[in-house]
Amino acid sequence: xxxxxxxxxxxxxxxxxxxxxxxxxxxxxxxxxxxxxxxxxxxxxxxxxxxxxxxxxxxxxxxxxxxxxxxxxxxxxxxxxxxxxxxxxxxxxxxxxxxxxxxxxxxxxxxxxxxxxxxxxxxxxxxxxxxxxxxxxxxxxxxxxxxxxxxxxxxxxxxxxxxxxxxxxxxxxxxxxxxxxxxx
Ligand code: SF4
Numbered sequence: 001x002x003x004x005x006x007x008x009x010x011x012x013x014x015x016x017x018x019x020x021x022x023x024x025x026x027x028x029x030x031x032x033x034x035x036x037x038x039x040x041x042x043x044x045x046x047x048x049x050x051x052x053x054x055x056x057x058x059x060x061x062x063x064x065x066x067x068x069x070x071x072x073x074x075x076x077x078x079x080x081x082x083x084x085x086x087x088x089x090x091x092x093x094x095x096x097x098x099x100x101x102x103x104x105x106x107x108x109x110x111x112x113x114x115x116x117x118x119x120x121x122x123x124x125x126x127x128x129x130x131x132x133x134x135x136x137x138x139x140x141x142x143x144x145x146x147x148x149x150x151x152x153x154x155x156x157x158x159x160x161x162x163x164x165x166x167x168x169x170x171x172x173x174x175x176x177x178x179x180x181x182x183x184x
Pocket of ligand 1: 136
């Protein structure tokens with residue numbers, strides 16, 4: 001097991017959060033979990049992976065984040081104490097499980113933050129038809145980059161005339177480990 005169950009936790013309300021509606025938390029430990037990062041990035045679709053500084057950020061739904069450092073895990077945006085503890089337990093389990101299976105996983109060193117909105121836009125129909133609920137393809141491209149929408153949310157993309165664009169877009173997103181926020 002790379003990381004023992006986390007018991008050194010500090011869960012707190014951020015001083016600068018005037019809404020006082022979320023909790024942040026930090027867990028520290030002596031184990032070095034950085035060897036798992038390229039595999040965790042590959043399996044969970046990290047938002048940003050800074051290999052030089054060994055920092056991996058995971059963006060979850062509803063404004064929640066988990067940031068992994070070699071000897072520290074930080075979470076942001078938990079609704080309450082129960083959810084904060086559940087997030088720590090979940091990521092500890094994921095790190096161990098993924099690291100255990102690393103022989104079967106192709107490590108990934110790029111991340112979603114590398115996706116360019118303009119590159120996504122070029123692969124959309126660019127008709128600004130609004131069928132996705134956004135006023136422009138540009139707005140949809142920005143939401144897609146963030147994982148807030150899926151390809152299926154752009155109905156014209158399934159039309160035969162856009163098949164080539166769609167296939168190229170699927171490959172482009174896949175190469176950066178894109179995933180929708182609601183996949184967790
Ligand atoms: S549905 Fe597709 S083509 Fe229409 S505005 Fe949205 S992204 Fe553009």
